[in-house]
Amino acid sequence: MATQADGPPRPDPDDLLRRGTSDHYEDAELYDFEYRDHRHDIAWYRNQARRIAATLTTSGLGTGSIATGGIDILELGAGTGRVAIPLAEDGHRVTAIDRMPSMLELLAAKIVDHRAGARVEPVLGDICAMPLPAARFDLVIAPFNVLMHLYRWQDLLACFREVARVLRPGGSFALDVLLPDIEWLTWDPVERHSVTYFTHPVTGASLVYSTNHTYDPSTQVCHVRIYYDDAPKRPRAFKPPPEPRRIVHLAHRQIFPEELRLLIASAGLELESHTGNFRSGALGPGVDAQSAIARKPR
Numbered sequence: 001m002a003t004q005a006d007g008p009p010r011p012d013p014d015d016l017l018r019r020g021t022s023d024h025y026e027d028a029e030l031y032d033f034e035y036r037d038h039r040h041d042i043a044w045y046r047n048q049a050r051r052i053a054a055t056l057t058t059s060g061l062g063t064g065s066i067a068t069g070g071i072d073i074l075e076l077g078a079g080t081g082r083v084a085i086p087l088a089e090d091g092h093r094v095t096a097i098d099r100m101p102s103m104l105e106l107l108a109a110k111i112v113d114h115r116a117g118a119r120v121e122p123v124l125g126d127i128c129a130m131p132l133p134a135a136r137f138d139l140v141i142a143p144f145n146v147l148m149h150l151y152r153w154q155d156l157l158a159c160f161r162e163v164a165r166v167l168r169p170g171g172s173f174a175l176d177v178l179l180p181d182i183e184w185l186t187w188d189p190v191e192r193h194s195v196t197y198f199t200h201p202v203t204g205a206s207l208v209y210s211t212n213h214t215y216d217p218s219t220q221v222c223h224v225r226i227y228y229d230d231a232p233k234r235p236r237a238f239k240p241p242p243e244p245r246r247i248v249h250l251a252h253r254q255i256f257p258e259e260l261r262l263l264i265a266s267a268g269l270e271l272e273s274h275t276g277n278f279r280s281g282a283l284g285p286g287v288d289a290q291s292a293i294a295r296k297p298r
């Protein structure tokens, strides 16, 4: 029997991981609102697709969709279509796989009357075992840290092998994940950061967003807590209430650069580039995101 000396109950690690990959994606409208200004990566993925389409056209290796100027793209963890829809607008055919019905429902609502909507195919599924045929895509993309939701190395390896399976020979895999920052990961886990006042895009509630996080160096998982508290009635400095209105758990497994290169090689893919912040520069101080391109040999 638990006694007071045992302290508060410790969260179940499996439950934290389960919530860490779903909590943040249950309110899809709020997700879109929070990342409405996150656009710098979209240009990079559009450029990759354009480059591959041009290569396939000049080499004469193009598939049916090349005739329309587009290629066949699979987006892993496509969510609400932040990246998938611009790619479809460029003429590409995009298969958008995600495991969260809430995210795919919003994607479906966005494409129903969209001029490029017919080129987006939402698929409910897990990126570690995809219900998709082999050698089907010219390009697979994994934008905005989706791979950081694969918490065990076995899941990561399964996903990379799935990518190799569904790529056509000569096809490319473009991805981005955060560059682990040990200084940030080990911040005080209690202090609140990124305090932001906002109005919920659907309910109209006045809320305050804030976060803190705890890093587990053994599993390499960073457990981020996103707090949504009622905004104070009168303007004053935010003081976290004892009981938050809602806590969203977001778990991100850190992927170190050498691990990423090992996963690529282990899946039989060849690394083409591995740079920082969607530019050509090396990974190093000041870099938040690592972006990599790998290719399936012909």
Ligand SMILES: C[S@@+](CC[C@H](N)C(=O)[O-])C[C@H]1O[C@@H](n2cnc3c(N)ncnc32)[C@H](O)[C@@H]1O
Pocket (backbone or CB within 6 Å): 021, 025, 076, 077, 078, 079, 080, 081, 082, 083, 097, 098, 099, 100, 103, 125, 126, 127, 128, 143, 144, 145, 146, 149, 150
């Ligand atoms: C950060 S969001 C990225 C969404 C979209 N790619 C974007 O850039 O806005 C991560 C997405 O990956 C999805 N996801 C996480 N783990 C997954 C898995 N194992 N299989 C399929 N989708 C997954 C989540 O449901 C979520 O929609």
